Amino acid sequence: xxxxxxxxxxxxxxxxxxxxxxxxxxxxxxxxxxxxxxxxxxxxxxxxxxxxxxxxxxxxxxxxxxxxxxxxxxxxxxxxxxxxxxxxxxxxxxxxxxxxxxxxxxxxxxxxxxxxxxxxxxxxxxxxxxxxxxxxxxxxxxxxxxxxxxxxxxxxxxxxxxxxxxxxxxxxxxxxxxxxxxxxxxxxxxxxxxxxxxxxxxxxxx
Amino acid sequence: xxxxxxxxxxxxxxxxxxxxxxxxxxxxxxxxxxxxxxxxxxxxxxxxxxxxxxxxxxxxxxxxxxxxxxxxxxxxxxxxxxxxxxxxxxxxxxxxxxxxxxxxxxxxxxxxxxxxxxxxxxxxxxxxxxxxxxxxxxxxxxxxxxxxxxxxxxxxxxxxxxxxxxxxxxxxxxxxxxxxxxxxxxxxxxxxxxxxxxxxxxxxxx
Amino acid sequence: xxxxxxxxxxxxxxxxxxxxxxxxxxxxxxxxxxxxxxxxxxxxxxxxxxxxxxxxxxxxxxxxxxxxxxxxxxxxxxxxxxxxxxxxxxxxxxxxxxxxxxxxxxxxxxxxxxxxxxxxxxxxxxxxxxxxxxxxxxxxxxxxxxxxxxxxxxxxxxxxxxxxxxxxxxxxxxxxxxxxxxxxxxxxxxxxxxxxxxxxxxxxxx
Numbered sequence: 001x002x003x004x005x006x007x008x009x010x011x012x013x014x015x016x017x018x019x020x021x022x023x024x025x026x027x028x029x030x031x032x033x034x035x036x037x038x039x040x041x042x043x044x045x046x047x048x049x050x051x052x053x054x055x056x057x058x059x060x061x062x063x064x065x066x067x068x069x070x071x072x073x074x075x076x077x078x079x080x081x082x083x084x085x086x087x088x089x090x091x092x093x094x095x096x097x098x099x100x101x102x103x104x105x106x107x108x109x110x111x112x113x114x115x116x117x118x119x120x121x122x123x124x125x126x127x128x129x130x131x132x133x134x135x136x137x138x139x140x141x142x143x144x145x146x147x148x149x150x151x152x153x154x155x156x157x158x159x160x161x162x163x164x165x166x167x168x169x170x171x172x173x174x175x176x177x178x179x180x181x182x183x184x185x186x187x188x189x190x191x192x193x194x195x196x197x198x199x200x201x202x203x204x205x206x
Numbered sequence: 207x208x209x210x211x212x213x214x215x216x217x218x219x220x221x222x223x224x225x226x227x228x229x230x231x232x233x234x235x236x237x238x239x240x241x242x243x244x245x246x247x248x249x250x251x252x253x254x255x256x257x258x259x260x261x262x263x264x265x266x267x268x269x270x271x272x273x274x275x276x277x278x279x280x281x282x283x284x285x286x287x288x289x290x291x292x293x294x295x296x297x298x299x300x301x302x303x304x305x306x307x308x309x310x311x312x313x314x315x316x317x318x319x320x321x322x323x324x325x326x327x328x329x330x331x332x333x334x335x336x337x338x339x340x341x342x343x344x345x346x347x348x349x350x351x352x353x354x355x356x357x358x359x360x361x362x363x364x365x366x367x368x369x370x371x372x373x374x375x376x377x378x379x380x381x382x383x384x385x386x387x388x389x390x391x392x393x394x395x396x397x398x399x400x401x402x403x404x405x406x407x408x409x410x411x412x
Numbered sequence: 413x414x415x416x417x418x419x420x421x422x423x424x425x426x427x428x429x430x431x432x433x434x435x436x437x438x439x440x441x442x443x444x445x446x447x448x449x450x451x452x453x454x455x456x457x458x459x460x461x462x463x464x465x466x467x468x469x470x471x472x473x474x475x476x477x478x479x480x481x482x483x484x485x486x487x488x489x490x491x492x493x494x495x496x497x498x499x500x501x502x503x504x505x506x507x508x509x510x511x512x513x514x515x516x517x518x519x520x521x522x523x524x525x526x527x528x529x530x531x532x533x534x535x536x537x538x539x540x541x542x543x544x545x546x547x548x549x550x551x552x553x554x555x556x557x558x559x560x561x562x563x564x565x566x567x568x569x570x571x572x573x574x575x576x577x578x579x580x581x582x583x584x585x586x587x588x589x590x591x592x593x594x595x596x597x598x599x600x601x602x603x604x605x606x607x608x609x610x611x612x613x614x615x616x617x618x
Contacts (some may be wrong), residue, residue, distance in 0.1 A: 026356070034363050035356035049260075054461075056262055056468055062320070062329030114474070123474030137554075142343075144350055144556055150438070150447035157446050232562070240569050241562035255466075262468055268526070268535030348549075350556055 010184070011109065012070045014102020018044040018135050019074040020095060029143055037075065039139055044071050047134030051110050051127050055117050096195060103155065104162055104187035107132040108180060111163035115170050128163025129156060154194035162187040216390070217315065218276045220308020224250040224341050225280040226301060235349055243281065245345055250277050253340030257316050257333050261323045302401060309361065310368055310393035313338040314386060317369035321376050334369025335362060360400035368393040422596070423521065424482045426514020430456040430547050431486040432507060441555055449487065451551055456483050459546030463522050463539050467529050508607060515567065516574055516599035519544040520592060523575035527582050540575025541568060566606035574599040 022043030026036035045061050052059045061067060081091070110131025114124035130137075133149050133156050140147040149156040162183060169179050228249030232242035251267050258265045267273060287297070316337025320330035336343075339355050339362050346353040355362040368389060375385050434455030438448035457473050464471045473479060493503070522543025526536035542549075545561050545568050552559040561568040574595060581591050 029352070029356075031356045034366075038356065038362070053259055053465055054471060054474075056470060058261060058323065058325070059329070062260075062323075062325040062332065065326045065328045068328055117470065117474075119470070119474040120477045122477045122480055123471070126474065141347060141553060142353055142356065144352055146441070146556055147554055150441075150443045150451065150554065156450070160446075235558070235562075237562045240572075244562065244568070259465055264467060264529065264531070265535070268466075268529075268531040268538065271532045271534045274534055347553060348559055348562065350558055 010101055010105035012067070013098050014105045015044050015067050015070045016074040017095060017098035017102045018047075019071045020078055021099065021136065022139050023075060023078055025139060025143060025145075039142065040075060041071060042142070043135040043139040045135065046138035047106055047110070047131045047136075050134040050138075051113060051131045054127065054130070055113060055119075097192070100188055100191040100195070103132050103159055103191055104184055107159035107162045107187065108166060108184060111166045114163075115167060121164065121167050124167040125160050125163045128166070129159045132156070132159035154191070158187055158191045158194070161190070216307055216311035218273070219304050220311050221250050221273050221276045222280040223301060223304035223308045224253075225277045226284055227305065227342065228345050229281060229284055231345060231349060231351075245348065246281060247277060248348070249341040249345040251341065252344035253312055253316070253337045253342075256340040256344075257319060257337045260333065260336070261319060261325075303398070306394055306397040306401070309338050309365055309397055310390055313365035313368045313393065314372060314390060317372045320369075321373060327370065327373050330373040331366050331369045334372070335365045338362070338365035361397070364393055364397045364400070367396070422513055422517035424479070425510050426517050427456050427479050427482045428486040429507060429510035429514045430459075431483045432490055433511065433548065434551050435487060435490055437551060437555060437557075451554065452487060453483060454554070455547040455551040457547065458550035459518055459522070459543045459548075462546040462550075463525060463543045466539065466542070467525060467531075509604070512600055512603040512607070515544050515571055515603055516596055519571035519574045519599065520578060520596060523578045526575075527579060533576065533579050536579040537572050537575045540578070541571045544568070544571035566603070570599055570603045570606070573602070 019040045022040035023036055025043075026039035031039065045059075045067065048061065049059045107128040111124050111128035113131075114127035117123075119127070137147045137149065165183055165186075166179070169175070169183070225246045228246035229242055231249075232245035237245065251265075251273065254267065255265045313334040317330050317334035319337075320333035323329075325333065343353045343355065371389055371392075372385070375381070375389070431452045434452035435448055437455075438451035443451065457471075457479065460473065461471045519540040523536050523540035525543075526539035529535075531539070549559045549561065577595055577598075578591070581587070581595070
């Protein structure tokens with residue numbers, strides 16, 4: 001086992017942020033209560049489920065239900081906050097930071113599963129990417145929006161970069177928390193700078 | 207093995223109903239013959255395939271082709287009936303009942319797979335749900351409709367409730383046909399009453 | 413192991429064609445660079461990944477990255493060719509032939525995986541089909557087009573026919589290159605004739 005437990009609260013922050021993003025889109029599309037809960041759930045756990053299916057594991061959430069407390073707690077909280085929706089600007093900033101924490105923490109977790117399964121660089125990058133953005137992908141495909149990662153800014157790229165760097169560092173023998181934490185900080189900084197500076201990848205010419 | 211064989215004809219009724227729902231949507235969207243067959247097939251077997259992939263089994267339909275006779279028989283029958291489409295009201299009522307039978311029977315079957323795999327409550331509820339509604343979900347996503355379970359009435363909720371109750375009863379040591387049949391009757395009644403009374407879940411306020 | 417290595421260059425041609433089709437659709441929809449690369453990648457490897465997940469294997473691309481050279485090489489080439497886009501008619505014809513080669517070669521490869529896993533006829537046909545068209549399916553679902561196989565002409569049918577014939581021939585004891593090559597030639601001819609003669613399956617009457 002990796003010393004992953006140290007990351008636990010980062011996952012929980014990410015899980016909460018992904019829950020909120022599913023909730024907001026479900027509410028905007030005026031789904032019923034079950035629809036909103038399903039969308040929030042799938043956004044939060046979809047990436048991890050796809051990752052586990054790809055490497056042939058039973059989805060972790062089916063064995064360890066702990067993230068569900070975060071998800072349902074978040075849903076209850078969002079419901080309450082909605083009743084007094086002041087200070088939207090601050091909430092949005094909080095959401096961006098929480099979502100970015102989730103992006104990087106999920107990418108590192110996914111990449112580590114790939115490294116443990118002795119996948120090649122592509123497999124590790126794919127697992128990091130799909131763990132981080134898979135939930136949002138499922139959410140967008142279900143509501144028939146074009147997946148945000150296909151036309152949004154510097155988001156999925158961060159997950160891929162982080163996973164590739166982790167693969168290389170572990171391959172060179174640098175494994176453990178001393179690698180994970182600086183990498184996490186790097187990925188988070190990259191994402192937040194990209195967001196606030198609106199860095200975008202070039203568009204493909206037709 | 208569970209004493210599931212007693213449910214066999216319920217699955218077949220459900221399979222037939224799901225086939226019809228895929229057929230009708232494919233025909234409405236004017237797909238070609240292969241497209242309609244694929245859509246009907248995926249609607250009927252999609253839920254079971256997703257369930258099997260989630261628990262790491264080879265899809266049962268790849269080993270035991272029996273449901274296919276039902277599917278292709280249903281397709282042939284629908285084709286024929288179409289030629290003399292009288293009595294649409296009765297057919298629609300028949301369809302609703304058959305579809306509800308499928309919903310509950312598939313949910314119980316999915317939940318039992320989860321219980322056998324020793325999943326937690328969430329895993330069992332998820333498998334019951336996905337077995338029951340997964341085919342319709344795939345169908346709707348393929349034709350780019352927003353999945354019916356996200357905005358329709360009291361449908362997926364029944365599958366989840368049934369799976370949760372099964373989990374609890376089995377956990378408390380009440381297993382077997384004496385549990386399955388009353389639960390099936392309860393689920394079916396719940397669904398049909400919800401349908402005819404148009405019970406809906408509350409919408410989420412924005 | 414089957415004597416599949418002889419087919420290797422056919423897969424590579426197919427992989428290149430599928431890459432191009434993903435690229436073209438991503439560019440038309442004006443995704444950013446990462447979006448186009450993801451779409452091209454998923455189109456090229458999506459079918460094989462779905463196949464591997466269905467039979468419970470780690471996706472081959474996670475262990476053997478060779479097709480990636482073809483994919484990224486193709487992307488680079490397409491990029492360059494775009495700069496001097498003369499002779500579009502010839503390019504289109506080349507693309508149709510390469511795409512058809514991929515369709516048939518992927519179908520045979522998928523069917524052989526199913527035969528090796530001792531699946532029934534349906535399982536083998538499904539794997540052949542999904543290996544051949546799964547990438548295109550994922551591509552179309554991601555960009556919210558109705559999957560081409562649901563309304564396009566004689567395309568998926570070829571993959572299914574080829575897989576069924578392979579299943580029957582292997583079942584009757586005719587296995588190996590002497591079966592694979594004529595079957596490949598037959599499937600390719602069928603697809604190209606269907607394309608140029610615009611053979612279509614009948615539409616389903618409403």
